[in-house]
Amino acid sequence: MAAMLRAVRVLHRFAERPVPDRRNIFSDRPPEPPASDTDRVQGGQRWQAVVRHSPERAMFPLLGLMVLGVEVWPGLGVMPARGPILLTLPCIGLMITGWRWRGGPVVTAVGCLLVMGFVDPRIVAMTLVAPMLQVVHVVQNRGFPLGVGISGIGYLYAVWASIPNATSASDHVDILLVWAVVYAICWAVGLLLPAWVTSRVSFLEGEIERQRFQIAAELHDTVAHDLSLIVMTAERARVDPQLGGPEALGQVAERARRASMQLRALMTLLEVEAAPPLLAFHNVLAHSKDALARAGFESSVMVQGDLGRITSSTGDLLSRLLREAVNNVVRHGSPSGGCVVLINVEETVVELGVTNVCHRPTGEVRPGVGLTGMRDRVEAAGGTMTVSSQSPDWRLALSVPMLG
Template sequence: MRRDLPYALGGLALGGLLLGNAALAPDARPIRALDVALVLVMVAALAVCRRFPVPALVVVTAAMLAVHFRLHPGPAAAFPVLGTVYLAAWRGHRAAAALASLVFLGCFLFRDFAVAPADQPAQQVAERTSLLLGWFVAANVAGLVARQRRAYLEQVEQRAVEAERTREEMALRRAGEERLRIARDLHDSLTHSISVIKVQAGIAVHLARKQGKEPSATLLAIQEASGAAMRELRATLGVLRSASDVDPVGLAGVDGLAERTRAAGVPVQLTVTGQRELPAEVDQAGYRVVQEALTNVARHAGPATARVDIEYAPERLTVCVTDDGRASPSRPVTPGVGLRGMRERVTGLGGTLHTAARDGGGFAVRATFPLDGPS
């Protein structure tokens, strides 16, 4: 209804102009209730012309012809008809707009020539005829031009949408091709190397047991870690070869991760507070934070003990990994690829990551992930 308001206000303004012009004309006739009713009918038709252009055009044309025959307000009676003719042509009703123009012009001129030929000089009638003809031609042409312009803009917009969709499809296809290339490279190089490590470790364990000796903890840790690496690598290759980025590893696998780290010679204490269902991406990112932090402990902390604290809260997940290794505030840690990747994972999910050396020695990694609320 708000979109119809400008048309209704415009109709009221035209109606006022029409009645005022008729009242101030030299040969003015008294304005009666029927004349006001015809003007109000015109206003009502203009108010709905946006939704019903052809019926409004018919009603406005008939009402203005009736007003013209009764009051003879001059060219002012054509203004509402011109507006509806333009709107009808703009909405694609060219035949109706042209027919209404011809009917109004014919009846208007018939009244001028047949009813009061003596009151108006022939030159004045000819000038008014030319003026009205030009107005109606202009209204029809303007409506057609506006419609063609709108169609052109819609076509341009559609082409832009199609071009954007094509670019997105090309980007997805190139990304898929790149994923497949990376998967092939990983399979041909890294998979082979890890397989060799796993096989050699298995052979060493088998030979030690065959000779009646118990394999060392380090050798068993190498065998278990290589097996876990193979499983994760296969899962990663599966992700790269598919359209999904879902990683099957989550915080449920932290127990196994802690066991493998203990087997590698790093004591790990694991504490889990609370429990709740997590979004897949948060679950995966939390696991990766623990994995990367424990890997850094094994590589850089020296003889150390690690502690993993996982806290499930209604509004957040907190993952904290600390150690009592050789890091200290006096020797700042230079962030490597692992820490940068960890930070990208956490901040990409709207979380925060704090990594720093501890005052009493060792290093601390604390990641906080926001959650939607209780599950």
Template sequence: MFRRMKTSQLVVDVIVAVGFFLIAWPVETVLATGTLGLEYQLGSLGQIITGLLIAALFSGALALRRLSPSLSLGIAWVGALVQMGLGRPPSLSDVAIFGILYTTAAYGTRLVYWAGFASALVGALVITVYLFAGPVFAGGGLSWQTLPLALVVLVAGAFALGLSWTIGALVRTAVRARENREAQQRAEAETAAEQERVRIARDMHDVVAHSLAVVIAQADGARYTLTAAQTGKGDMKTLSDPAVATDALATISATARSALADVRLLLGQLRHRQGDGPQPTIADLEELYAQVRTAGVQLRVDVDPAPPGEPPAAVQLAVYRILQEALTNTLRHGAPGGSVDVRLSWLPDRVELDVRNPVSPGSQPGRSGHGIIGMRERAQLAGGRLDAADEGGAFIVRATIPLGGPA
């Protein structure tokens, strides 16, 4: 029934309606008495009061035209019926109808929208019939002689009232188009932001998860190396290998520093969108293999055939990140002492990646976390696909990425 409006809009509408009333009421008085003063016959008092009522009705409808187009249209019809019922001629008060029809088309609900259209057509017909067949202005009534003029009045009234409604309908269409465009822009911005968040979260997961897995493995190795074991006689025997412990701590330091640098770069992306995240290539795979081997994993790598030239950057990034996450899973869920097999086949049109590792009893890789989801997204972004499953006690990650895939 009522639309939400700003206070300033309500104030403007009320001021316009009051100004309209202050102009329309004197005009109604002139039509009723022929004078603007108080010199009128006693019989004219009723005409002045009815003029006041008609001016007030149309002014009230004008004040409510944007707040409640349906109520405004109803009040305008009441004013028109009162005006015709009292046999009064058309006057300045009727001008408010044009503004009311405009708002029904521009701001009304779907029902009010079509009610305004119907009112424009029916109103033109009612005006014509009232002027040519009414009790006061018939001029002999509607006849074949007055029929052409009546048709002209009907067309002119329908055009004038319909034009007001049509302008409102055009404004309504423009407002809806603007709202749809703004909604589409917001949706596109939200989608872009979501994609950016997912990309940064994927990079953060790949960097932090792998680095922490290597650090944990090295820390455990160093701790076991320096553990003091108790002999059968109750004496403490130190089982220490300073060289192994030193290497483990060096690996932990290097891995942590590298992860810290990548995290700082990713945090820079969160602050500045134009920043580039870590972009490793297949040239960095040897360093990745070395980190995994130093963590105590027996890693076998088979590259056959070798890359044909320089693969696209998107493909190199996808291969590196998929291998990084797959090898991280071997550190988390791989069977102790088991070997991990990595096979890379750089074919002319695609690269095939296969990582196979035995699974620890009771371990369920891929059942939680975001690692496999991230690997699959990496492959899809590069135009390929990835499958990961437990087959015969070994967890296998297979990926196929076209060398001409989208960046």
């Protein structure tokens, strides 16, 4: 009994030892990474968020109840009363580990020591699992001193329960080695799991950011295009009241109605994850020519090849690209210089070129949200895109493969 009390005191001293961030292992949160390294701090914060919102609070009680049912329930009424009572302690420690990852292992360790002192090892089986699971959980939360303590007691508990089954000296050696390997694996899993989860969280954060950008690009390519034309029509009507007649109001109403439909389609896509209707490229080409004419541009559309050969997927992509290109021309181009749209349909690729006179000075092209979104769409499809500015012309040239 005195030896067990000394072991409990040693374990308690392990628990009271400060971790590197000077918080003791009975704290409710995992240790913080060093504040001097920004990347490690951010990674530690992501891991702590995963720990706080993980399903472990439900998993550990279920595991504890399962071990309790398998280990204790069959022995009720068969073994002495102290057996089921003491075997319940490691199960209780396992159950509360989800809420208190420091207190749960301590309860389990005390229970294991009491079981070794008062229970026949031949009736011990499933409770051997409790310290193993807790070692993984403690180590992944960087509670290394407590991990060493619970590993040592769990190892002794497993060896103690296995020794009665040994029949020779070699069996004793095998038992010592096997349980050492088992606990080494538990430590390896506990050390590697945070890195895997953190990398997975980083990947999902990147996917969320990519989808956010896609949504922004979609809004920019559709709704923002029509809103820009509405604003320009309204500004022209304000400068020259003669341009604000029924025809101009009809154009504003048509574009507003189209923007509303596009926004509703995008909301439907976000809700039900259904693909939006494909845009007919020849219709978008006609609408783009009308938009240029209404903005005062004298446009020239030249088509080489058969537009009917363009597949639906390629047509949908080209429709979005052409709408954005025309939107840029209307917003930044000079109507006096006109606009030339060239489409070349080949067997495996489709080329699109737009040339216009731009208000901007000659120099390095700084892509905004629209051009960046176009480039991303083109490169995602396996195509290429170039933008150049040479006084006074602004040139956009892109090539996309014929998608299936």
